[in-house]
Amino acid sequence: MNSMIHVLKNTACAAALAALVVSITPVSQPAQAQxxxxxxxxxxxxxxxxxxTxxxxxxxxxxNGQRVSGxxxxxxxxxxxxxxxxxxPLLIVSDGKALTMIDYEVRQVQRWPISSTPLGALLDPNRDVARYGTVQPTGDPSVVSVEVRDRSHPEYGVITLIxxxxxxAPGGLELVNWVALDSQNKRTTIRLSNHQYGQPVSDNTFKWNDPRSPSRR
Structure with missing residues (x-):
């Protein structure tokens, strides 16, 4: 379990960033591809x-094939x-302003302002950003695969939505998994099941307890 947690810490942020992109923005692509x-x-x-919701x-x-659920x-x-x-002992939360990873094992908090990431442009309607989606062949009419990448920013990595x-499901399509490949070619796959849509979700859900001592906050 300890080795799995160590690997998880190295990949969790990439997975969460991918998830946040999925959750807040539509896929766009150049006119020719559209x-x-x-x-x-x-x-x-x-x-x-x-x-x-x-x-x-x-x-x-x-x-490496190591799995963790939640x-x-x-x-x-x-x-x-x-x-x-x-x-x-990990929690990943976005409150709409910043993405935060809390490591309760070592009492460490890592926080990325959304405004300083690609997500800032996705959230702020006053900022324009090119996001490119390409439909990938699947050989199965019941499956839709979209690869999303910004070729002008390869450091953002690649996200494939399935x-x-x-x-x-909303729009007749259910997001069942995505694959995040970061700039170091670290691959993380998230598979979803038991979807529940439209249920009330309190904003308090996205709050978290700070494990650091007051002097470190």
């Missing part, structure tokens, strides 16, 4: 925009919480 495959891209946009179980897998809670715009399984067609 004309080539408009239907699936439009459907993915509708599905993402249609999520107001969502809870789902998740399983996070790193490139519950993800999402509330648009920009709020998300990864509550990891018992025994994993949807399954489901009539009861």
């Amino acid at each position: 004309q080539a495959q408009p239907n699936q891209l439009d459907q993915a946009v509708v599905a993402l925009r249609g999520i107001s 969502m809870r789902a179980d998740f399983v996070q897998t790193d490139r 519950v993800m809670t999402l509330k648009r715009p920009g709020r998300i919480r990864f509550q990891y399984q018992q025994g994993v 949807f399954l067609r489901k009539a009861s």
